[in-house]
Structures are given as structure tokens and as C-alpha cells.
Amino acid sequence: AALAACPAGAVDPLPSWNDTPAKQRILSFVAKVTNEGSADFVPPEARIATFDNDGTLWCEQPMYVQLAFALARVKTLAPQHPEWRNTQPFQAVLEDDMKALVADGKHGLAELIAATHAGMTSDQFEEIAGDWIAAAKHPRFKQLYTQCVYQPQLELLDYLRASGFKTFIVSGGGIEFMRPWTQRVYGIAPPQVVGSSIVTEFQIKDGKPVLMRLPKVNFIDDKAGKPVGIGQHIGQRPILAFGNSAGDLEMLQYTTGGGGARLGLLVYHNDAQREYAYGPAGGLPDSKIGTFPQSLMDQAEKSGWVVVGMKDDWGRIFPFDPQ
Amino acid sequence: AALAACPAGAVDPLPSWNDTPAKQRILSFVAKVTNEGSADFVPPEARIATFDNDGTLWCEQPMYVQLAFALARVKTLAPQHPEWRNTQPFQAVLEDDMKALVADGKHGLAELIAATHAGMTSDQFEEIAGDWIAAAKHPRFKQLYTQCVYQPQLELLDYLRASGFKTFIVSGGGIEFMRPWTQRVYGIAPPQVVGSSIVTEFQIKDGKPVLMRLPKVNFIDDKAGKPVGIGQHIGQRPILAFGNSAGDLEMLQYTTGGGGARLGLLVYHNDAQREYAYGPAGGLPDSKIGTFPQSLMDQAEKSGWVVVGMKDDWGRIFPFDPQ
Numbered sequence: 001a002a003l004a005a006c007p008a009g010a011v012d013p014l015p016s017w018n019d020t021p022a023k024q025r026i027l028s029f030v031a032k033v034t035n036e037g038s039a040d041f042v043p044p045e046a047r048i049a050t051f052d053n054d055g056t057l058w059c060e061q062p063m064y065v066q067l068a069f070a071l072a073r074v075k076t077l078a079p080q081h082p083e084w085r086n087t088q089p090f091q092a093v094l095e096d097d098m099k100a101l102v103a104d105g106k107h108g109l110a111e112l113i114a115a116t117h118a119g120m121t122s123d124q125f126e127e128i129a130g131d132w133i134a135a136a137k138h139p140r141f142k143q144l145y146t147q148c149v150y151q152p153q154l155e156l157l158d159y160l161r162a163s164g165f166k167t168f169i170v171s172g173g174g175i176e177f178m179r180p181w182t183q184r185v186y187g188i189a190p191p192q193v194v195g196s197s198i199v200t201e202f203q204i205k206d207g208k209p210v211l212m213r214l215p216k217v218n219f220i221d222d223k224a225g226k227p228v229g230i231g232q233h234i235g236q237r238p239i240l241a242f243g244n245s246a247g248d249l250e251m252l253q254y255t256t257g258g259g260g261a262r263l264g265l266l267v268y269h270n271d272a273q274r275e276y277a278y279g280p281a282g283g284l285p286d287s288k289i290g291t292f293p294q295s296l297m298d299q300a301e302k303s304g305w306v307v308v309g310m311k312d313d314w315g316r317i318f319p320f321d322p323q
Numbered sequence: 324a325a326l327a328a329c330p331a332g333a334v335d336p337l338p339s340w341n342d343t344p345a346k347q348r349i350l351s352f353v354a355k356v357t358n359e360g361s362a363d364f365v366p367p368e369a370r371i372a373t374f375d376n377d378g379t380l381w382c383e384q385p386m387y388v389q390l391a392f393a394l395a396r397v398k399t400l401a402p403q404h405p406e407w408r409n410t411q412p413f414q415a416v417l418e419d420d421m422k423a424l425v426a427d428g429k430h431g432l433a434e435l436i437a438a439t440h441a442g443m444t445s446d447q448f449e450e451i452a453g454d455w456i457a458a459a460k461h462p463r464f465k466q467l468y469t470q471c472v473y474q475p476q477l478e479l480l481d482y483l484r485a486s487g488f489k490t491f492i493v494s495g496g497g498i499e500f501m502r503p504w505t506q507r508v509y510g511i512a513p514p515q516v517v518g519s520s521i522v523t524e525f526q527i528k529d530g531k532p533v534l535m536r537l538p539k540v541n542f543i544d545d546k547a548g549k550p551v552g553i554g555q556h557i558g559q560r561p562i563l564a565f566g567n568s569a570g571d572l573e574m575l576q577y578t579t580g581g582g583g584a585r586l587g588l589l590v591y592h593n594d595a596q597r598e599y600a601y602g603p604a605g606g607l608p609d610s611k612i613g614t615f616p617q618s619l620m621d622q623a624e625k626s627g628w629v630v631v632g633m634k635d636d637w638g639r640i641f642p643f644d645p646q
């Protein structure tokens with residue numbers, strides 16, 4: 001079946017994927033759902049593929065990029081907020097005291113989001129986020145965050161679209177944090193980005209009609225929220241879903257629980273040398289970011305989901321890695 | 324400019340539109356935003372067009388099609404609910420007593436929606452709505468409701484897509500009521516449909532992962548909700564928006580309030596002979612369905628929005644009308 005997708009003389013659509021069973025599973029799945037003669041044929045309008053973002057399309061360690069954005073934003077805004085010097089969680093951010101920040105927990109995070117993601121119009125936020133992401137670099141790789149995306153996944157996105165799929169992001173991250181750059185980086189247009197959001201309100205401000213961002217959570221697109229977000233935004237059950245953590249369990253269940261051919265995939269970060277290694281599945285170090293528990297590994301085996309181990313399945317990780 | 328869009332020998336992209344200023348405004352707008360040499364050029368990824376549905380793309384009189392669906396559904400389900408025979412609003416529906424139904428007001432409508440739109444999975448609802456719409460006919464035109472769509476608008480949707488636009492529905496109607504048929508009827512895929520919704524919940528039911536529809540409102544995509552729905556689902560400000568009632572005011576404000584070339588349009592139903600005539604703008608009869616108040620007409624004039632009068636601007640209304 002893989003050969004059918006890749007006839008002699010044809011260019012390998014996934015050159016950064018090693019020739020392992022993971023790649024074969026992808027190639028044979030795409031071959032059968034696009035082959036009109038196949039019992040598993042799926043018409044183009046039903047070829048929906050959903051991808052988690054953090055840890056699935058781009059690097060999420062040592063912290064979520066959006067958290068790095070929020071921290072940087074606090075520092076930028078600090079001169080206008082002298083009270084932040086002795087108010088948590090801002091003091092912790094300004095003093096680079098990650099322990100105090102973590103101790104402040106979810107409440108602190110909500111305050112950070114309110115202070116950095118709300119109180120401006122959607123257009124203003126798009127500009128702020130877009131400007132930051134255009135310059136901000138990963139602390140280890142010293143490359144733009146938007147360069148710290150996985151080359152094999154860029155190839156997979158292209159390959160799926162060339163095979164008639166519509167590709168969507170379904171992320172726990174903020175929908176408006178991603179939209180300014182997903183077209184340029186992943187070829188995924190803003191309407192095809194699903195994510196968490198805060199409440200927006202239509203207002204006429206200084207005579208201009210705007211959407212004002214309010215400091216109130218609207219929707220959390222994680223865990224059981226992912227199928228709900230898919231239902232809201234896409235309105236079709238995907239036939240392929242790719243995630244990397246416990247937050248993707250329900251999306252993979254929902255996707256592979258439909259009739260006909262389905263494919264569930266998970267990135268497993270087991271490559272400390274080229275990227276990061278974390279689980280705790282398979283005995284890797286535990287991580288609060290992108291947790292991949294053993295229970296998810298067991299579920300993947302039971303459900304026939306493809307666990308893509310970075311170390312063995314990907315020949316190249318980042319676009320800036322040597323070919 | 325219209326000539327530029329329609330060079331000698333080219334086929335008229337809008338044959339069901341009469342040669343009036345409304346048609347000229349559309350042709351010249353599309354010509355300038357698609358002309359790379361024009362100061363008003365808009366790159367394809369920003370060519371977003373949003374259309375209201377009821378009264379803009381299809382006939383909404385003598386009642387919203389979705390209400391006709393809900394009423395029919397009550398009758399279908401009545402044998403399982405003997406108590407409905409003496410409980411409002413169901414009794415009114417079963418006795419075809421529209422006066423009593425209207426007297427029951429918004430509370431009655433909410434009960435009808437809960438009884439007919441919730442308590443099943445999204446997949447089941449899609450099938451129920453899809454089956455009904457495949458057979459239900461308009462009481463006056465004796466054609467399928469999906470035939471009672473406006474031929475000029477079908478041509479406009481095709482013309483915009485051929486000109487690089489993405490076309491979206493942004494309707495006060497139920498998002499899942501529309502999605503089963505919008506691709507077939509309008510060429511608009513489910514992800515490009517924005518509408519009102521009820522809350523859905525991810526559940527494993529009889530071992531199958533499903534989205535269960537709960538009897539609780541999630542989002543009302545009307546009035547100031549329309550720009551909010553656009554922000555959520557599209558994440559880009561449209562450059563063209565087409566509505567027909569007071570519920571579209573904010574969508575048109577939001578659309579035409581952006582920078583660069585923008586076009587706002589409103590269908591004005593002033594053709595009792597071929598369709599319906601209602602306002603109350605311009606002295607036409609008032610209507611609770613699709614109200615077009617004089618204040619909207621005044622706003623349209625002030626803002627330069629195009630009021631498309633059915634009677635004069637459309638040569639043909641429905642696909643089943645003689646050419």
C-alpha cells in the first residue's frame with residue numbers, strides 16, 4: 001500500500017520521516033482513503049485532519065511558547081504598572097522567579113492571561129502577538145520559535161493537503177495567539193485554527209467597530225473540550241488526528257471512533273539530544289508540559305494509534321537541522 | 324471598472340442580476356480588490372465574504388425554515404409524548420394554533436428547541452435535520468426549501484469564489500441545522516458555517532465517543548453576536564458582508580469599518596408578487612421575521628451600503644423561476 005502512494009520515480013512526500021512502520025502507516029492510510037477503488041475511500045469533503053499544536057507541530061519545552069509570550073509581555077508592560085513589583089504573580093515574572101510563579105498556580109496564570117491577553121481589541125492583540133512572534137527566539141535552539149517547528153510535520157501537512165485533506169489546528173493554546181502566523185508557518189489559514197479563547201465583545205470604540213477582549217475565559221479547547229471545539233468549528237468528525245499528550249486523548253477517541261478508515265497518531269518526545277525527552281510514559285522524565293502518561297501509551301496500543309517516536313521515526317527534527 | 328470585470332466576449336458572472344447600480348457596485352468592488360495594480364487590491368487570503376442565511380440566501384417567509392422543522396419534529400415525536408396534548412407550547416403546535424404559540428413567546432420557543440434540537444448526538448441530529456430538509460417543501464412555492472434559495476445569490480457566491488474569496492455563512496440560525504446541506508446547496512462547507520448553537524458535551528455512549536446535544540444555549544449568533552461569531556470562527560474581518568435585517572447591522576458595521584475597500588449589502592424584500600414584501604422600511608408591511616426597520620435603511624444610506632431591492636435588482640428570484 002505504501003508503494004501505491006509512492007510509485008517508482010515519484011518523489012518521497014515525507015523525506016524527513018525515516019522508513020519505519022509509522023511512516024508506512026501514514027502512507028498506506030492516505031493511499032487507501034484517496035483511492036476511489038478502495039473500500040476505505042473517503043470523498044475529499046470528508047478528509048478532515050486535525051493537529052494539536054504545542055509539542056505536535058512545534059516545540060513546547062522548556063515552556064509553552066504562549067507562556068513565554070505572556071512573561072515577555074509582563075516585562076514590556078511593567079513600567080506602566082509599578083504595583084506589579086510587589087504583587088504576585090507579576091513580581092515573580094519580573095524577578096524571573098519561576099518557582100514562585102508555579103507556586104501561585106492556576107490563579108496566577110489566569111491573572112497573567114488577563115493582564116497580557118485582554119483589555120485590547122482583537123486587531124491590537126493580533127498585532128502584539130504577531131510582532132512578538134516575528135522576533136522571539138527559543139532559549140536553547142537560538143532560532144525563532146516559528147523555526148522550531150517539526151520538519152516532518154510540515155511535510156505531512158503538505159502531503160495531506162496535496163491528497164485532498166483539509167488541515168486544522170485543534171490546540172489548547174489561544175486561538176488568537178496562533179492565527180497571526182499559522183498560514184505563513186504551517187499553511188493553515190485563520191478559520192482553520194481551533195483553540196482556547198477569552199470572551200470578546202462587539203463595541204464601537206472611538207467611532208470604530210471593534211471586538212474588545214475581556215478578561216474572562218470563553219472556551220478551553222483541551223481534553224473533552226477538543227471534540228467539542230471540533231464540533232463547533234469544523235462540524236465534521238476528523239478521519240485523522242495527531243496529538244502528543246493526555247490533552248489529546250478525547251480528540252483521538254472521537255476521531256478514531258467514527259466509521260470507516262481512521263488514523264490516530266501521537267508524537268512521543270524521546271529525543272533529549274535533538275529535542276527533549278519527557279513522558280512519563282516509557283520511563284522518561286515526567287513533565288507538567290505536554291504530559292504523556294503511561295495510560296495514554298497503553299490506550300494507544302489498545303486502539304491501534306501510531307506512536308511516533310521522535311528519535312527513531314524522524315530523520316530530521318527542525319528545518320534548521322542539517323539534512 | 325465593471326467593464327474591467329466583464330471584458331467583451333466574457334460571460335456575465337451574474338446573469339440573474341438586472342443591470343442596475345447594485346450589480347455595478349458588486350462588479351466594480353470585485354474588480355478593484357482583485358486587480359493587483361489597484362490601490363484597493365486585497366490578497367486572496369484576506370478576501371473574506373460573509374452572508375446571512377435566512378432572507379439573504381433563502382426565503383424566510385412565512386416562517387423561518389428552522390421553525391418549520393421544529394414544528395414538524397414536534398408532530399413526529401408527539402406519539403411518544405402524550406402529555407404534549409395539554410402542555411404549551413406543544414399543544415399549540417399540535418393544534419396548528421400559531422396565535423397561542425406566539426403568545427407563549429420566547430419561553431415557548433426555548434422549550435421547542437430543547438425538545439426538538441437536544442437530547443441526541445450531533446451525528447443523530449445531522450441525520451434528522453438532513454432527512455427532513457431532503458423532503459420538506461415550502462407551503463407557497465411547493466418546492467423543496469433548498470430550492471427556495473435566491474438564484475442571484477448562488478451566482479454571487481460562485482463569482483466571489485471564482486474571484487479568490489472564501490465564502491462564509493454567518494446566520495442567527497442553528498449551526499448544525501445548516502451544515503448538513505450548505506455544501507450541496509451553496510457550495511459552502513460545514514467549517515465555513517457560523518451560527519447559533521446549543522451546548523454539546525463529549526461522552527462515551529454505548530462504547531462510542533459522541534457529542535451529546537444538551538438543552539442549553541451556547542451562543543446566539545445575531546446582532547452584536549455576529550461580529551463575535553466571525554471573530555471566533557473566521558478570525559479575520561470580512562471585506563464583504565451581505566444581510567437583510569436588523570440582525571445584520573453589527574456585521575455590516577464591523578465589516579465596512581475596517582480599512583481599505585469594503586462592501587456592505589442588504590436584501591430588501593419588496594416583491595410581494597415573486598416572493599414577499601416586508602419592512603417596515605419604505606412603508607412596507609412590518610414583519611417579526613427578518614425585520615428591516617427604517618433605521619437600517621437610513622444607516623445603509625449613511626454608510627454607503629448597497630440596498631438590493633428584489634423587485635428591481637433581481638431578474639430572477641428562484642432557480643425554478645423561468646429564465
Ligand SMILES: [Ca+2]
Pocket residue numbers: 052053054055056243244245247290
Ligand atoms: Ca500538545
Ligand SMILES: [Ca+2]
Pocket residue numbers: 375376377378379566567568570613
Ligand atoms: Ca436574515
